[in-house]
Each structure stands twice: as structure tokens, then as C-alpha cells.
Amino acid sequence: MKILYLTFYFEPDLCAGSFRNTPLAYELNRKLKDGDEVHVITTMPNRYKSFKEDALEVEQRDKLFIQRIPIPVHQSGFLDQINSFKTFFFNALKLTKGNHYDLVFASSSRLFTAFLGKYLAKIHKVNLYLDIRDIFTDTMNEVLESKILKMLSLPVLRKVEKYTFKNATHINLVSGGFEGYFKKFKNPSFSFFTNGIDDEFLNLPKSQERISDQFIITYAGNIGEGQGLHKIIPQAAKALGDNYKFVIIGDGGAKGKLIDQIKKIGSTNIELVEPLSRAVLKDFYMKSDFLFLHLNDFKAFEKVLPSKIFEYGAYDKPIIAGVAGFSNHFIQENLENYILFAPGDVEDFVSKVKSFEFKNQRRSAFIFAFSRKNIMEKMADSIVASVNKGERNI
Numbered sequence: 001m002k003i004l005y006l007t008f009y010f011e012p013d014l015c016a017g018s019f020r021n022t023p024l025a026y027e028l029n030r031k032l033k034d035g036d037e038v039h040v041i042t043t044m045p046n047r048y049k050s051f052k053e054d055a056l057e058v059e060q061r062d063k064l065f066i067q068r069i070p071i072p073v074h075q076s077g078f079l080d081q082i083n084s085f086k087t088f089f090f091n092a093l094k095l096t097k098g099n100h101y102d103l104v105f106a107s108s109s110r111l112f113t114a115f116l117g118k119y120l121a122k123i124h125k126v127n128l129y130l131d132i133r134d135i136f137t138d139t140m141n142e143v144l145e146s147k148i149l150k151m152l153s154l155p156v157l158r159k160v161e162k163y164t165f166k167n168a169t170h171i172n173l174v175s176g177g178f179e180g181y182f183k184k185f186k187n188p189s190f191s192f193f194t195n196g197i198d199d200e201f202l203n204l205p206k207s208q209e210r211i212s213d214q215f216i217i218t219y220a221g222n223i224g225e226g227q228g229l230h231k232i233i234p235q236a237a238k239a240l241g242d243n244y245k246f247v248i249i250g251d252g253g254a255k256g257k258l259i260d261q262i263k264k265i266g267s268t269n270i271e272l273v274e275p276l277s278r279a280v281l282k283d284f285y286m287k288s289d290f291l292f293l294h295l296n297d298f299k300a301f302e303k304v305l306p307s308k309i310f311e312y313g314a315y316d317k318p319i320i321a322g323v324a325g326f327s328n329h330f331i332q333e334n335l336e337n338y339i340l341f342a343p344g345d346v347e348d349f350v351s352k353v354k355s356f357e358f359k360n361q362r363r364s365a366f367i368f369a370f371s372r373k374n375i376m377e378k379m380a381d382s383i384v385a386s387v388n389k390g391e392r393n394i
Helices: 016-031 078-096 112-124 136-143 147-165 176-182 233-243 255-265 278-286 308-313 325-334 346-355 364-369 372-388
Strands: 002-007 037-043 058-061 064-069 103-108 127-132 170-173 189-191 215-222 244-251 270-273 290-294 319-322 338-340
Touching: 002 016, 002 112, 016 037, 016 064, 016 103, 016 372, 037 078, 064 078, 078 112, 103 112, 103 372, 112 127, 112 147, 127 372, 136 147, 170 176, 170 372, 176 325, 215 278, 233 244, 233 255, 233 270, 233 346, 244 255, 244 278, 255 270, 290 308, 308 319, 308 325, 319 325, 319 346, 325 338, 338 346
Parallel strands: 002 037, 002 103, 037 064, 103 127, 127 170, 170 189, 215 244, 215 290, 244 270, 290 319, 319 338
Antiparallel strands: 058 064
């Protein structure tokens, strides 16, 4: 058996896509028989311009044959993403030419990797298993500010989406909030293997008693339009005052907007930190009092389930989350010790933080239910089962 595994992000890159796809690939490696192969086609680390990590372009790890494609330096803008994917697309075609595969698997948040999977599945006449981490057309409809760009791109994106999804063999949806959107695609079977808690965030030590009068609120991750940090952090920091300090770790396309707002409002209790390895990041989390999450107030984001919820949920720290829709309901149903506020609502955020009765509380049931290893083991079984499921994609 030979599986083609397409993912734009893979270890040692720092992002949710890498943290999801790396353990899944290794779980497939564990389950396959001697002589089987998983051909991983991915990119050289590129998620953050400010964080560079060495990686081999070609690497063999047991049954994993990994090829990483160098792509142009980018700032995560729309045109940057198109240029990067173009490089990924044509290089992937070259790397797969002449090979035989029994299944194409593609994990995608921005549609393009899923489209590449569909294209290659058709060429090789094999089944297609998609792992969908975001509804790209939904997001672009809200994120794109240019009406002309939106008018030109969305009809094309919707046609690509229809072509990609309607004839997939199986589609996994990372968020249950996506289900309603995907009901129109009748051919694929569906599953809902979420993100989960990685091994390095299991068995964490208990938080120490607070020794400072200043509460530290930490966010770590992408700083893009989707997070909308520039709409909430500087304003809330100013309103909360020096009894609270915000530590923002990461990089992204909207970091400039965040810096501009900090300067404009004059917030002095915000520290910006460049992206960190997960080992170092854990130390920052342990020194924090609150762990912060925010999604921009876009309708599309009411369907998503951010991977950051699982990472934060492994700690006994209270979580502050400005999320709506499915994420909001998921937190209420599965977590304890949290503050929920309306996305972009500074007044709601500040009032709930000030009135919160601070405590640390271990979330044992959540950790048990959402271990990444357990979820990836079940998903790997699902992928292998799809090799011979139904008729071939042609």
C-alpha cells in the first residue's frame, strides 16, 4: 500500500496544520505493514517569516518518505498565498509523476491543498480522503476587503470548491460546525475527528500559587485578520490598566495593525514576543495567569473550532475566549474555568475579567477525552479503510 499524503505544513513548522499532520502521519507509519509507504509532500518551514527552523528537503523515516518543497518568502497575504501554492502545486506534480498510489490524502485549511489532492487523485485514479480544517470560501468572503478582488475571486473559489469536494471519497471535518455547510455534497462519507491535545501538553505540573499582584494574560499563535487581535488587545489593555499585562507571542499578516493600535491607544502593558518553539512556549504558559483566545467577529468563524482551545485546555489556567457559535458552545459543553465574551466587545471582555473569581482547575475529563494520540489513531484507521472503499475516483 502506498498513500500520497499532502499537507502544506509539517514538522518542524509551528502552526496548527503541522501539529495536526505530523502525528497523524506517524500514526499511519505505525499502522502500515512492512513494504508500505506514506509519501509526504509538504513545504520547508514557512509559517512565520520571523521564525526559521532547519529541515531536510528529502527525508526517510521508517515508512514515511518526506519531501519538503521550498516556497517563496511570504507575509500570509492573499497574493502571497497564491504564489506560494503555485510553487507547491507544480512541484508536487513533478514529485508524484510516474508514481503509483493506492490513496490520496490531503489536509487543507485554504482549499488549495484539497484541490491539489483532488487533481492528483483523478490523475492516479484512486480514492481521495480530505481533512478539512477551514471553509476557505466562507472565510475569504469576510476577510477580503477589496470588493473588486472579492467579486473576481469568489466565483472561481466556489467552482474550485465544488469540483474538489463533490467527488471526494471521504471528508473529515475538524469542526462539527462545518456539517451544515457540507451537507450539499452528497457523494462523500463524513467524519469529525477534531484537533486534540499533544503529548507534550499532557501530565503538566500544577500551577504555583500567584505571587504577583499583576495578572498575566498570554496569547500565542497567528496574528492575522482571523484573530482580530488589533480590535481587542490594545483597547482592553488600556481599560484594564497596570494590574494586567498582555503577552502576545507570534507573528502574522495583521501584526502591523496590532502594533499601530498599541501606539495609537498608548497601551503600555503589552509585551510582543516573536514566535517560539513549543518547549519554550510551555514556560510562558506556566508563568501566565490567563490564556487568551480571540476570533474576529466574522459570521464564518461561528463554524470553526480553533486548535488553540485544546492546547490551552491541557493547562489548569483559566481561559479567556472571545468566540461565538460552535466554539462558544464547545467550550461551555467540554471545559471548565473560563471566561467567554462576544468577539470584538471590549466592554464585555473587561467587565467579565474584572468580576472573575480567579482560580486554577485541572480539566481531567477534557484531557482524557481529547488526547491527540487517541484521535489520530482512530483517524488513521479511517484513512486506511478508505483505500478500498467504494469505486475509484476517475
